[in-house]
Amino acid sequence: MPKTFLYYGGIKLTSKIPYDKPPCPDTELLQQLRNRGLDIEDETRTIRYLNFIGYYRLSAYFLPYQSEKDKFRDGVEFDRILSLYIFDRKLKLTLMEAIERIEVAVRAATTNYMSLRTGDAHWFLNENHFDNYSPDKGKSFQSFDGYLQSICSSIDRQIDATPIVHYYSKYSFPDYPPGWVVMEVLTLGQVSKIYSILRTKYKRKIAKKFKTSWQVLEAILLSLTVIRNKCAHHQRVWNVKISYPPARTVLKNIAPQYSGSPNSPCVIYFMIWFILTRINNDSNWGARLCEQLLELDESLLHKIGLDLNEIYTYLIEE
Structure with a gap:
């Protein structure tokens, strides 16, 4: 054979x-x-x-x-397995709620800043605004041409979306809608990659809106893209390990006292909470997540390295 x-x-x-x-x-x-x-x-x-x-x-x-x-x-018993499945399903909904808020905020912050800073609604078509290409770990596009091809493909796939239809039914030029329209049809992965290839001076200013450094924001977006996709495609997240864990220096900015594994599920919660509180400092998402985690068997918490006291400290007490 x-x-x-x-x-x-x-x-x-x-x-x-x-x-x-x-x-x-x-x-x-x-x-x-x-x-x-x-x-x-x-x-x-x-x-x-x-x-x-x-x-x-x-x-x-x-x-x-x-x-x-x-x-x-x-x-x-079968019900124990079913309970874990139901817990995981509810956890995905909780994570997606927060990630959606972060995704929308990053889209808006990026295109608002770039449009106003450059004075160009089509800033995303200007190669001079980008220079951080790298194939490393899939974090960014490898070239400007590769980036443009990805953007154009997304517009083509969403050609029947209301904002796209409105643009092409009314305007004849330029060939592409303005940045704030295009951002609405991109995936979080594409938004994350666009941010990663922007000139550092731009990344720094956008990150400042979230009261953090561009290195921290870039690392968070990379990790959350993977988690968001797992949630959207109904994969397990209760015991997920971060595919691209943040560097220790980045993690120290997010959770200074944390000394556990950088690819632990709790790091996902810390990253989400870190950005979420900079968007809305009155959010009760952290408290609701902690309450939800209490439903998980203690033996399973230990199995995946989750320390509820530590999570409680970062998500509620801080």
């Missing part, structure tokens, strides 16, 4: 064996869970959740309750 080559992130992967697992009906999946030691009291109810959530999605929540691969610890 010839080898099959796959590509992921530019890396060539070789598939070792063909996938030959057949799909299983609900009754077989139910029995499989029982064979692996999971307590199931209500078969009809469990099957309903398997149907409307999916065995594969739920299987990611099995792991904390297993003593070894495909073996549940004694006394683990």
